[in-house]
Amino acid sequence: MTDARTLASVACLLGDESRAAMCLALLDGGAWTVSVLAEAASVGRAAASEHVARLVAGGLVTTETQGRHKFVRLAGPRVAELVELLSGFGTPAPARSLAAVRERTRLAAARTCYDHLAGRLGVAVHDALVGRRMLTHRGGLGLTPRGRDWFADLGVDLPGLEAQRRALLRECVDLTERTPHLAGSLGAALCEEFLTRDWVRRRGRTRTLEVTPLGERAVADLLGVAPADLAVG
């Protein structure tokens, strides 16, 4: 009874088109100001402010004020997971324009899911890591000695990550591929590394990623992933 109320109150937050648009925008894992969110949702600043307040109250986002700006970001990986899962429901959407189709295709090819890699790129990297015995699935996801070396070579500060409260390794079911990709703090670190090395680039202010030629070569060399497996449909 009272349980239904809490479920409904959370679902209700995402049940409004403006708030849904905001949360989708925030899926890139970044911090957005209220004004920018207002624009993303096509509403006025006043409405956006109220929406953000409700999302904060519901625990879906957190805010941080810096001077006259207020930065909004998703409250954590679990929220991102929820938004991703929900956005995969409903009719696959009629896709009314060619531009919309292209955008969706790009999204399926490579994107961020909160703060880690997703789409075909994310799944390919995950599968390659497992296939090359850098990750193991014995009783939960684990890192092999070989995997430790690989990540260390890449410049990932493993001890630093392990000191965090957040889980190092987690699987996240990919929205479009329906098979797991790598999440957790290590997934986040890997994604960051891809971005700083210019292996992938964000397309504008979205969570769509573009794999650079440099990146194609890198994943081919390091993981044996053929560029054709990543090509935009």
Added chain:
Amino acid sequence: MTDARTLASVACLLGDESRAAMCLALLDGGAWTVSVLAEAASVGRAAASEHVARLVAGGLVTTETQGRHKFVRLAGPRVAELVELLSGFGTPAPARSLAAVRERTRLAAARTCYDHLAGRLGVAVHDALVGRRMLTHRGGLGLTPRGRDWFADLGVDLPGLEAQRRALLRECVDLTERTPHLAGSLGAALCEEFLTRDWVRRRGRTRTLEVTPLGERAVADLLGVAPADLAVG
């Protein structure tokens, strides 16, 4: 843009307390009539009928009419997953009565999640199966020869399940334990076996399960799970 609309439309369906109560009730995986759902949600039959129609339109439930009855059930495991995930959000709920606390404790100990085992029981069974090398995690969840024998001995028709379109093995993150339990058609078959052997019993018309003394002995013998690990907190 248009993507936000589809997300919102789905979330909106679960954003109403009555519909949320209905979906929570349906989490037991069974088929409920419209009248019974009306009672579960504390609304009139007219309102319940409209809610069911909307849930059908949104693809969250399916219906089957038999004579003057209309049976409603969740549209599939993914919907159950979504409802479970959502119900784990929000404030852990103030739990206003002792009865509510007891119910929640029982729910955490053992319950069904759509059509398979969840809660501490579900996780314990999953972990025992992995620990005893009946399930393996090498490149996706798999069944070892030893596991095949074990399930066959239990009376599960493995070839029959494998002929289905539905995945045999899947992991489902447990709502209360935050660690995976066994889902998929094999998870469903296992749950059914537990019920027909009277190892677990449904508590009334809920998804809460009660482990019988017979069941405690069975999981101890077959899987080495100590009864203390299943005791109601």
Added chain:
DNA sequence: GCAACATTTCGGTGGGCGCCGAACTGTCCC
């Protein structure tokens, strides 16, 4: 055919909520 029952459809009502414009607070920069 008739009575009992499950479900649906149809007005009608009330409340909640999303939106805006305008006024207000607080911050930054010149």
Added chain:
DNA sequence: GGGACAGTTCGGCGCCCACCGAAATGTTGC
């Protein structure tokens, strides 16, 4: 200090939607 700007608060408007009661549709069993 003054102007520009980000964000919030406050009325107020309008719409959507959840609900109910009553009537209609279908089904079952006599």
